[in-house]
Amino acid sequence: MQDIVIDRSIENLIKEALKQNNATLVAHYYVSSDLQILAEESGGIVSDSLEMARFGQNSDAETIIVAGVKFMGETAKILSPEKRVLVLDDQATCSLDLSCPINEFSEFCDQNPDHIVVVYANTSAEVKARADWVVTSGSALKVVEKLHSEGKKVLWAPDKHLGHYVQSKTGIEMLMWDGACIVHEEFKAEGLKRLMQLHPEAGVLVHPESPKDVIALADVVGSTTQLINAVASRPENMFIVATDNGIFHKMKEIAPNKKFIEAPTMGEGADCESCAHCNWMAMNTLEKCLDTLSTGKNEIRISTQIIEKAQHSIHRLLEFTK
Numbered sequence: 556m557q558d559i560v561i562d563r564s565i566e567n568l569i570k571e572a573l574k575q576n577n578a579t580l581v582a583h584y585y586v587s588s589d590l591q592i593l594a595e596e597s598g599g600i601v602s603d604s605l606e607m608a609r610f611g612q613n614s615d616a617e618t619i620i621v622a623g624v625k626f627m628g629e630t631a632k633i634l635s636p637e638k639r640v641l642v643l644d645d646q647a648t649c650s651l652d653l654s655c656p657i658n659e660f661s662e663f664c665d666q667n668p669d670h671i672v673v674v675y676a677n678t679s680a681e682v683k684a685r686a687d688w689v690v691t692s693g694s695a696l697k698v699v700e701k702l703h704s705e706g707k708k709v710l711w712a713p714d715k716h717l718g719h720y721v722q723s724k725t726g727i728e729m730l731m732w733d734g735a736c737i738v739h740e741e742f743k744a745e746g747l748k749r750l751m752q753l754h755p756e757a758g759v760l761v762h763p764e765s766p767k768d769v770i771a772l773a774d775v776v777g778s779t780t781q782l783i784n785a786v787a788s789r790p791e792n793m794f795i796v797a798t799d800n801g802i803f804h805k806m807k808e809i810a811p812n813k814k815f816i817e818a819p820t821m822g823e824g825a826d827c828e829s830c831a832h833c834n835w836m837a838m839n840t841l842e843k844c845l846d847t848l849s850t851g852k853n854e855i856r857i858s859t860q861i862i863e864k865a866q867h868s869i870h871r872l873l874e875f876t877k
């Protein structure tokens with residue numbers, strides 16, 4: 556008689572626990588490849604923060620497991636308040652979220668009551684609740700263009716680089732909060748120019764959280780999803796990529812014969828806080844995923860009042876991008 560072999564790998568244990576808990580795993584493109592593979596194999600999704608939340612909302616699962624950072628878990632909870640939302644590590648946050656504490660931000664808004672408040676998705680639930688609009692990197696330009704055409708004045712937070720990019724494209728003057736992503740801020744234009752000279756045939760893909768002199772060198776500026784789509788649609792066989800290197804997993808999957816090079820940061824050995832990889836995204840692991848599912852720890856809790864207000868500004872975006 557043949558022995559029945561039971562797969563006790565951590566991936567399989569997680570898949571079983573997801574079923575037992577009627578849970579779905581949603582992952583951002585910046586988390587490790589093993590989590591991205593597991594999310595898709597188990598019927599979940601790998602995506603940008605907005606699609607992660609939209610997927611959770613449309614799923615039949617009672618529990619959403621978020622492999623990403625805190626604001627992504629909060630957005631998922633705001634859109635699915637009746638569901639249990641768990642993050643893998645409750646210390647995994649974001650420099651943009653941290654740069655924009657609600658009290659100071661609220662004061663800034665109060666001082667400028669004639670401005671429409673537009674905030675990036677990378678903010679806390681409280682900041683979203685204070686805003687008129689929530690936008691993502693893929694939708695910011697179109698939303699601000701619309702507000703501009705209606706003659707509105709815009710107060711923008713928290714990413715100054717994305718804000719300056721939107722400003723340069725629309726010509727609109729925006730009141731700007733002084734926040735930045737510590738990962739994208741490290742990309743350097745001088746190093747990128749040298750790399751482009753070495754590989755003149757390469758396409759240059761840049762996330763708009765990067766500094767403006769880096770954006771100026773790009774063939775494509777866009778959100779994570781837009782950069783991944785560019786890899787598939789553009790003719791180049793090689794790309795220099797200025798965003799978190801977790802994205803290479805998806806890029807290699809959709810274009811296995813193309814080559815990808817990390818855009819330069821401060822260089823090896825330099826005092827670079829996050830050289831092309833977000834330390835908070837890196838806190839997500841398979842082990843923590845299993846632990847979270849087994850214990851139900853790290854549940855996202857937001858008051859009903861904040862959820863209702865934040866829903867208003869996120870639903871505007873969902874309607875607009877439908």
Ligand code: 13P
Nearest residue numbers: 603604691692778779780
């Ligand atoms: P998008 O996936 O929306 O482009 O955001 C990038 C990001 O910085 C997430 O932390």
Ligand code: SF4
Nearest residue numbers: 649650736737738833
């Ligand atoms: Fe925040 Fe930047 Fe990390 Fe994204 S990559 S979570 S924007 S610090």
